[in-house]
Amino acid sequence: MLTIGCHLSSSKGFLHMGEEAVSIGANTFQFFTRNPRGGKAKPLDLRDIAAYREYAMGHGFPVILAHAPYTLNACAKEGRTREFAWETMADDLQRMEAVPGQMYNFHPGSHVGQGVETAVSLIAECLDQAMKPGQTTTVLLETMAGKGSEVGSRFEELKAILERVREPERMGVCLDTCHIYDAGYDIKDRLEEVLEEFDRILGLSRLRAIHLNDSKNPFASHKDRHEKIGQGSLGLETFIRIINHPALRGLPFFLETPNELPGYAQEISLLRASYRE
Ligand code: FE
């Protein structure tokens, strides 16, 4: 069975997200841990979480994916900004334990002129202070488009971070199809080669989730503008190949396409219909 969902608003709590997911044919979902632009997280509603966990069990949700605010920059140059990012990640991971065993994805960050090497050590340091002993969440690095000074648009950069952290076995990678195509990995015409490269550099066992997004821009544009499935430069065939690829089939897939719920429902049913059981 295809594990697929989309990004949902967390403003009405976990149970609401679970019900929304089921209503659009999803069996997982992604959500922001707090306002995507940063700021303080709402206090956890433990009753809502207990109700969600029961609901998710009943509906067989394999795993859900939390997404850190996209303003979080673990390798910021400015001390205050960086401190805020580190505190946010530590707080997010602590809160995640209310729903144990899920995944937490974040954008490695932008080095803003400090260079990739400095950024890599700051990101690893951030992870080491945020990931506390005994926590059950798998932390994922997202592949990026390489906009501005973004870190993580090359597999080698993600590898450098994983080599630097204390507990790489508690981490993984989330591959965003729009981002890596924009970054110059040709998953449209050379999916096999790109996956081989991923395997050689990072190891396919590190790949834990996929963001399914078409791209508004051409190959290697370093832009990061998501498009609806089949309406961008990647095209529907690419997505059908991805969800059915033997190395990827078992992974959870998350849509972050420009859609409201009905649009997501359509994309999910299209992809489910294109999945070879
Ligand atoms: Fe993201």
Ligand code: FE
């Ligand atoms: Fe993404």
Ligand code: ZN
């Ligand atoms: Zn993006």
